[in-house]
Amino acid sequence: MSEVVVPDAERRAVGKFLRRMLPILVLMLLINQMDRTNVGFVQDELRADVGVSATAYGLGAGLFFIGYALFEVPSNMYLERFGARVWLTRIMITWGAVIVAMCFIQNVTMFYALRFLLGVAEAGFFPGVLLYFTQWLPDSSRGRASAIFLGGSATAYIVTGPITGALLELHGLGGIAGWRWMFALEGVFSIVVGFVAGFFLVSRIQDARWLTQEEKDALGAAVARDEEARSRAPRVSRLKLLVHPQVALLTTVFFAMALTGYAITFWLPSLVEEIGGLSPFQVGLLSAVPWICAVIAMYTVSHFTDGAPDRRPYLAVALVLSATGTFLATLGSPWFGLAAITLAAVGGKCAATLFWPMAQSGLDLKIAAPGLAVVNSLGNLGGFVSPTLFGYLKDTTGSTNGGLYTLSAASLLAVCGVALIRRTRATAAPLPEAAPVPHRSTNSP
Structure with a gap:
């Protein structure tokens, strides 16, 4: 089989996307993973200050996934409607606001509600970014972008502990508990990065000022061919x-x-x-x-x-x-x-x-x-x-x-x-076709 020749304009366009868009997306994913798991470092503090037992902590930690699962598909639908620039930044700003709100937890009910709302706020971010890749990159380039993006998830597991631990050392500053400082500062950082992302992300290929018209046409044509092939799949x-x-x-x-x-x-x-x-x-x-x-x-x-x-x-x-x-x-x-x-x-x-x-x-x-x-x-x-x-x-x-x-x-x-x-x-067992x-x-x- 002969090797597929990628036009120079398409190759340049893909390279520009990887250099300009991926860094902010990887940073957003790293913060995303940190904010959903930082609660693991304050279990003892929540028990002492708020009365969150081990059972309540486990349930609250898990409620995140219920909110996430319920709203993941609707979130992806809204991303297609409003575009990545609006919707991905909306996701990040709202989850940052929920994290900030967690520093005001006073009882178990608030803990449950905010963990569920965090799942609702984050719903669709990860698959939304991968969907964003399908709107910008042809199949031949998407694997590389996905691998780089997933590296942010792996890195998050490593950096979450030291960063969260360092913020917990602020305990007593201004008479505020360290776990409250941790939620407040990590949440504010998420909101700031969300607003910054709004200036960097571009929803549509034709809106990218950093691509020449030739590069826009070549990249758009490649993505359109892949989309047409996917649309024919039953x-x-x-x-x-x-x-x-x-x-x-x-x-x-x-x-x-x-x-x-x-x-x-x-x-x-x-x-x-x-x-x-x-x-x-x-x-x-x-x-x-x-x-x-x-x-x-x-x-x-x-x-x-x-x-x-x-x-x-x-x-x-x-x-x-x-x-x-x-x-x-x-x-x-x-x-x-x-x-x-x-x-x-x-x-x-x-x-x-x-x-x-x-x-x-x-x-x-x-x-x-x-x-x-x-x-x-x-x-x-x-x-x-x-x-x-x-x-x-x-x-x-x-x-x-x-x-x-x-x-x-x-x-x-x-x-x-x-x-x-x-x-x-x-050949899999046949399945009746549906909508x-x-x-x-x-x-x-």
Whole structure:
């Protein structure tokens, strides 16, 4: 097959987009990930100052995902209507306002309401950016842009701890608790970046002043060709997809992965605090260690498995590592527990890296896009179940061990699901055609 020749004007236009748009989008994603998970560092403070028990904390942490799931599709529809410049900046400014409001939490009900509203405010940001890429970049260039953008998500796990820990050191300044300072300053920063993004983002190719007319025409034509090809693909009902065997298996595996990923995200700081004698900044630094190791492992694994004909064995090994780590975290000293959680984080991140390419190749082309949307939507509900379950078990048993055992068992069950997933794309079981459904992109824990 001959190599596709990309016109010089199109190549220049893509390069300009990557240099001008991606940095602000990556920064927005980094702040997005930080603001949704910073609550994990103030669990003890919320219990002491507001009366948020472990059960209430877990439920509040998980309510974010309910709001996010309910409003993700409507948010993407509004993005198409109003354009990325307006809608993505709206998303960021409103989630920043909710984060600022969290510094005024006085009771459990306010905590629940604001966590739910944070999910509503953030809904559609991640898939909205990926949708924005489809409006600006041809298929041949979108993979590179998505990889760079996803790097911001990986980086967020590393920087959230040190930054949040440093802000918690402001405790007592002006007679204000450190956790209130943390929410206020991170929220204000989100709002400021949101307004700045409004000056940088451009919704339509033809509105970009930094492209020549030749570059606009070449890039617009390439995007239009890809859009026409996608529009010819048949659409299927998500209701029918729910009972499709491969979609059900993938959803089950991803749900188990989400359980572990979000449990570690929201409960890691409290596990680190059990070491004792650490300042908030030191807790933040140590909380970054598992994610540093996980990101290194993630990129290493992706490098060695990109050409693998079958990713299932590698995914199974990653899930076993995750299960082993969460089980070992119930044994030994807190320092040993940190090492075990690091192993679980490595397994979880590597599993996420392996899962989506495998899922894409395991579904028939006719159902790939809507099928992956269903997997993402239902699987991410693990972000609600996991912290809620952890909080309940901690309040009823006085320990997080029950939650860690549950995560270990879920990962091992997911290994069984991986063994049943079809190896490569083949003709899927036929599905009755239905009315078109909105396109949604995938995300991972």
